[in-house]
Amino acid sequence: MTQPLDVAVIGAGIVGLAHAFSAAERGYRVTLFERSERACGASIRNFGMVWPIGQPAGELHDIAMESRVRWLRLAESAGLWVNPCGSIHLAHRGDESAVLQEFHEQSSQLGFECDWLTADEVLSRSPAVNPDGLLGGLFSPTELCVDPRAAIRRLPQWLEQEHDVRCEFGTTITSIGCGHVGSADGRQWDADRIVICSGADFETLFPQVFLDSGLKLCKLQMMKTRSQDEGWRIGPHLASGLTLRHYRNFEVCASLPALKQRIAEESPELDRFGIHVMASQNEAGDVILGDSHEYGGDIEPFNKATIDDLMLRELRKIIHLPNWSIAQRWNGIYAKHSSAPWFEAEPLPNVHICTGLGGAGMTMSFGVAERFWQRVSSDVSS
Ligand SMILES: Cc1cc2nc3c(=O)[nH]c(=O)nc-3n(C[C@H](O)[C@H](O)[C@H](O)COP(=O)(O)OP(=O)(O)OC[C@H]3O[C@@H](n4cnc5c(N)ncnc54)[C@H](O)[C@@H]3O)c2cc1C
Numbered sequence: 001m002t003q004p005l006d007v008a009v010i011g012a013g014i015v016g017l018a019h020a021f022s023a024a025e026r027g028y029r030v031t032l033f034e035r036s037e038r039a040c041g042a043s044i045r046n047f048g049m050v051w052p053i054g055q056p057a058g059e060l061h062d063i064a065m066e067s068r069v070r071w072l073r074l075a076e077s078a079g080l081w082v083n084p085c086g087s088i089h090l091a092h093r094g095d096e097s098a099v100l101q102e103f104h105e106q107s108s109q110l111g112f113e114c115d116w117l118t119a120d121e122v123l124s125r126s127p128a129v130n131p132d133g134l135l136g137g138l139f140s141p142t143e144l145c146v147d148p149r150a151a152i153r154r155l156p157q158w159l160e161q162e163h164d165v166r167c168e169f170g171t172t173i174t175s176i177g178c179g180h181v182g183s184a185d186g187r188q189w190d191a192d193r194i195v196i197c198s199g200a201d202f203e204t205l206f207p208q209v210f211l212d213s214g215l216k217l218c219k220l221q222m223m224k225t226r227s228q229d230e231g232w233r234i235g236p237h238l239a240s241g242l243t244l245r246h247y248r249n250f251e252v253c254a255s256l257p258a259l260k261q262r263i264a265e266e267s268p269e270l271d272r273f274g275i276h277v278m279a280s281q282n283e284a285g286d287v288i289l290g291d292s293h294e295y296g297g298d299i300e301p302f303n304k305a306t307i308d309d310l311m312l313r314e315l316r317k318i319i320h321l322p323n324w325s326i327a328q329r330w331n332g333i334y335a336k337h338s339s340a341p342w343f344e345a346e347p348l349p350n351v352h353i354c355t356g357l358g359g360a361g362m363t364m365s366f367g368v369a370e371r372f373w374q375r376v377s378s379d380v381s382s
Pocket residue numbers: 010011012013014015016033034035036038039040041042043044045046047048049050051171172173174197198199200201204205220221222290291331332333334355356357358359360361362363364
């Protein structure tokens with residue numbers, strides 16, 4: 001039987017949830033379809049770092065800051081744990097300090113709020129930082145910590161309760177035409193607009209669009225420690241000097257290529273597995289550690305012990321934890337576009353694909369979805 005919908009959103013990861021939220025806030029009747037009984041893709045496997053500092057200055061940074069505001073609103077209205085902890089990029093080497101100080105000098109002009117901290121100031125903000133060789137750090141107040149496992153589970157319930165979004169979990173969408181959606185179990189829905197947020201699944205819906213999209217897959221390895229001592233908190237998210245190679249905001253620094261070259265010569269194994277190291281702490285006190293990046297044909301289902309060992313080696317250089325024992329190891333796969341910050345396509349009229357936010361889905365999705373629905377709403381009213 002056909003049940004008419006204004007909007008069908010496929011996929012209950014962070015991108016699908018963000019679209020459902022923005023559409024429902026505008027008064028559309030939304031149904032969210034998710035093939036699993038609970039979403040278990042990239043959105044529950046990440047650090048939970050909302051990381052505006054990593055975006056290049058300008059529109060992308062603005063989108064990240066808009067997302068940040070929505071996360072803070074959700075903390076209030078959906079009762080999510082959202083910790084406005086900020087972040088520190090640590091400098092244990094001269095070239096790391098050079099990049100960070102160069103970025104700091106330009107930061108206010110670029111629209112970032114950052115402070116350069118001396119080694120003592122860093123240590124006063126985080127008991128985790130290794131003081132040996134510490135030269136200082138770049139503090140940014142804008143980063144948030146969320147608990148992805150709890151948030152991705154809670155948000156559909158809240159959307160149902162507060163915004164009348166209907167959630168169809170355990171429903172794999174296998175066919176989409178102009179104005180209709182069909183599931184593997186034979187049910188059909190009519191929908192005025194369909195938004196496909198299927199993450200790293202390129203095979204089920206519109207596989208030919210994905211073939212030509214410029215999207216690739218990236219696999220990351222992650223670890224979580226057991227709970228730290230009662231009351232011990234890491235403070236801000238911590239990132240090592242290796243991270244300066246990873247986020248695009250630092251590309252404005254003339255001192256960055258020398259740092260990249262030093263790391264490539266000194267530790268090629270880190271480039272080989274795309275390793276940079278970061279740490280965040282969830283509400284329960286566990287410290288989340290990562291990460292690595294393996295692309296396309298290098299991806300295999302099994303984790304590499306070598307990668308975990310390298311990450312722990314690098315983490316031990318920058319932080320001390322009361323409890324290093326590892327409670328969980330896992331990997332996650334996301335879709336990333338080769339040149340654009342995300343991928344959008346309209347393979348049929350009013351059928352949209354939105355994916356490929358790479359390592360920034362938790363940071364960007366709410367802002368990306370808002371921009372999309374602002375555009376749709378202004379097209380409809382003009
Ligand atoms: C290890 C790791 C660490 C990361 N750390 C961070 C971080 O700290 N900060 C940050 O900003 N980003 C981070 N990211 C990136 C972020 O997690 C991703 O960008 C984001 O989760 C992608 O969301 P998504 O909704 O596109 O995909 P997913 O979360 O994978 O969701 C897609 C959903 O669609 C469903 N689906 C697919 N096809 C169908 C179908 N045909 N019918 C019904 N349902 C379907 C799937 O079951 C899935 O639940 C990290 C990613 C990983 C893997």
